[in-house]
Amino acid sequence: MLTLHELVSGTDPLLLPAGAVASTRPYTTAAIRCVELCDEAGRLSTRSGTGDVLAILQGSGEQLVALHAALRALVARGVIGLVLIPGPDAQPPAHVEAAARGMGLPLLVPSRSAPSTARPLRERLLERQICAFQEATDRRARLVSLGNRLFRQSKGPGQLLRALGAECGEQTRVHILTEPETPGWTELAQHHAGALDRIRSAQVQVEIVTSPSTDGTEHTLLCAAGSTAPHQVLAVSRPDPWPHPLRDTVVEVAGMVSVLSLAERRQVEESKASVRVSVLRLLMTGQHFMAVQASEPLAPGVLSAETGRVAIVRCAPDEDRATVAKEVERLVNPPDSDRPPRAIVITCPIEDGDVILLMRRRIGKEESASDLLTRAVATERVVGVSTPEPWSRTSRAYNAAFRALISARQDPQRISVRRSGTPMAPLLPPSATAWAHRVVRRLRNLPPEQRDLIIDTAHQVLTEGTREAGKYSGIHPTTAGNRFTTVMEELGLDKTQLADKAVCDLALQLVKNTVDQEAPSPDLHKILLDAGEARRQAERFLAPLDDESIETLAAWIASNTRLGRAADTLGIHRNSLSARLDRIGVTLELPLGRSDSEAYDVLWALLLTSRLPLGFVPDPTASALEMVPDVSHALRMHTEK
Structure with missing residues (x-):
């Protein structure tokens, strides 16, 4: 909306102050709601309502018989400025100026470029008012559109504040003051510490203060930004007074600033959370x-x-x-x-x-x-x-x-x-590492540029499962499953059999962070027979269990961890077996059934302590005939019991 300040300022103003400019300053930022003509007696010619009226009177005001009464009536109707048209280059008489100044009513006269009669001048003023209204609407639309775009992009309010400064005119300074150490706070606090405290403590939402500057007076609009105290303070300073429409725009932007600041902080936190998960995936x-x-x-x-x-x-x-x-x-x-x-x-x-x-x-x-x-x-x-x-x-x-x-x-x-765990890998003799490298050499057929990635993903599937490996690696579970299948097929192992997966897991553990010396090695079964330290660790691992619990674990492993098959072997109900495994898991501090990783530990412990035959696990370095696991013998052992 148009203001008196905009009408009397600029390079080509429509109106000029008549008399002392100082008397008009308190009213220059008031927005003009309507422009009306006065009759010869100084009365408004229409019943347009009350408030924010700019009145136009043809003449110098000398024709008013009851000057003071006429001016008081205009002020009572909400007239915020009176335009007199005394004639070309003429000024109202001194007593008219004095009477208006005494009532705080700004007097104005047309500029040389403005029409010199009342109706054409009113039309020009209405045109300016429409343009000002359209400009304010466009300004608000531009800022709101920018704010919405920044919110969708989870960006901070910086670009919006720069745009606000440009919309508020040249020499405008915009600051977000969050605490006394913020740049700009000390400068404002020298003259307006109380205003800053009132805004931060939510006593007021908006306050305008003035400060001396090198070019005259600086007008600073302070707005609360944020939903809870202590508020951030949006401080916008400019050399010109703040008209109501522009002030309302700044207040609206202050609301958007708090929302964008929250969105930016949320984006930063989400980015940090994503990096943390990526770090975990890399380590895993x-x-x-x-x-x-x-x-x-x-x-x-x-x-x-x-x-x-x-x-x-x-x-x-x-x-x-x-x-x-x-x-x-x-x-x-x-x-x-x-x-x-x-x-x-x-x-x-x-x-x-x-x-x-x-x-x-x-x-x-x-x-x-x-x-x-x-x-x-x-x-x-x-x-x-x-x-x-x-x-x-x-x-x-x-x-x-x-x-x-x-x-x-x-x-x-x-x-x-x-x-x-029971980590058996570090307790095996050095020949186990040479055996593991013999196994992994079979994976040299994989594409060199993808080999390490495929092997890492496959190892993750072996220990955590397909779905979890996909989440840790940031890939689709199907992709993780395909990589696992590729590795197992290259090694000649069955991806559905626990024993085969345990062998693959052991080999990948042993080769990690080691160099292939191309050294000869015995087969896996010979290595397990010579693994005295690993066997002692396995005995300690199973020591808390009674014979029934060990028999239960052996049947469960021999049945490829299938509950129904193991329950039939043991001659108990499936639910009874599940409850028994839960109790065993508490004793061993192992979440049995959560993933294959826990079952591998149990398998190797049973194998090393002769609760399962060595032939139960295949050896990828052996011949095809030797690689067939002796599952039937393992099941037969428990059936006979």
């Missing part, structure tokens, strides 16, 4: 170096050491995981602490109720990882922690933390620390 597929590079901007130094811990915080059924993740983040990486980050906190991409922590091996001199995470325990919330492991074996450490959740439920402290 053995790509430690790339994981370090990706994590350094977020958590410098956490993954730079060779070893670390994995912890899992499992939320209570009614808890919001995002809230728990923020709580854990504040616990392990306090925002007001000078110490470096101690962990990377990740919302698990597979288990909806889990928060994963990748932690430094050493948290501090006075506190262990379990001591620190004890404070994260709450009602129905449990925490599982692995012992330190090389980051290249993150998947094993994750499984250890996952298994620790089982024992944590039985622990009064609701937290448990566990070693990773």
